[in-house]
Amino acid sequence: MSRKYRQEEEKAKQLSSELQEEEDKLKLQKERIFGPIVWKRLAYGIRIQDLHAMYFEPLLDIIEEHYVTENVVFRNTRFLEDDKSVKSYNEKLIHTMKDRVSIIAIDEENDEIAGALILKAVKKCDYGRVFSRVMLSDGVIYQSVKGGVVLSQ
Known part of the structure; x- marks a missing residue:
């Protein structure tokens, strides 16, 4: 082998190693951006963090x-007897959870949900005349509970 070939x-x-290092740095940054922010670790094994999509379904089961x-x-x-109402309620909860303002308490030993706080950001435009109190919901029972507009019966 020639010396020039070895140098090249x-x-x-x-x-390639520099490129790999750069990709690793970017990957770590992305994980930090989209990873759950841990707000507090309590002494008895509870971790309080942002609510992420992986916990939506188990949390809906716990709420139900x-x-x-x-x-x-x-x-x-008799809300649970009306499947349309339950489905509509769950859709509203998921929509609220996707706002990324809710938090969850996780038992670190079992990696199970210990509690949750589902928060809703209230914007100034929510108080406008056009959009006030209009809420589409499906299911007669859910509509009667929330006072919204029934999509279908």
């Missing part, structure tokens, strides 16, 4: 099992 080969290896069954309004209207 070394330069190519060096460039513990909140909807115990809530007086939902229980008295």
Whole structure:
């Protein structure tokens, strides 16, 4: 092998390693941007962090099992018996959770949900005359609970 060929080969290896390092840095930055922000780690094994999509479905199951069954309004209207109402309610919850303002408490030992706080950002335009109190919902029972417009019966 000629010396020039070896030098070119070394330069190519060096460039590829530099490129790999740069890609690794970008990957770490992307993970930090889109990774869950951990707000606090409590002494007894609870981690409080941003709510991410991977927890939406388990959280909906917990809400249906513990909140909807115990809530007086939902229980008295037999909300769980109307599948359209439950589906519409879950869609509204997911829409609210996607705003990235909600937080969740995770038990670090089991990686299970310990609690959640679903928050909603209220914008100034939400108080406008045109959009005030208009809420599309599906299902007669959910419409009666929330006071919205029924899409279909």
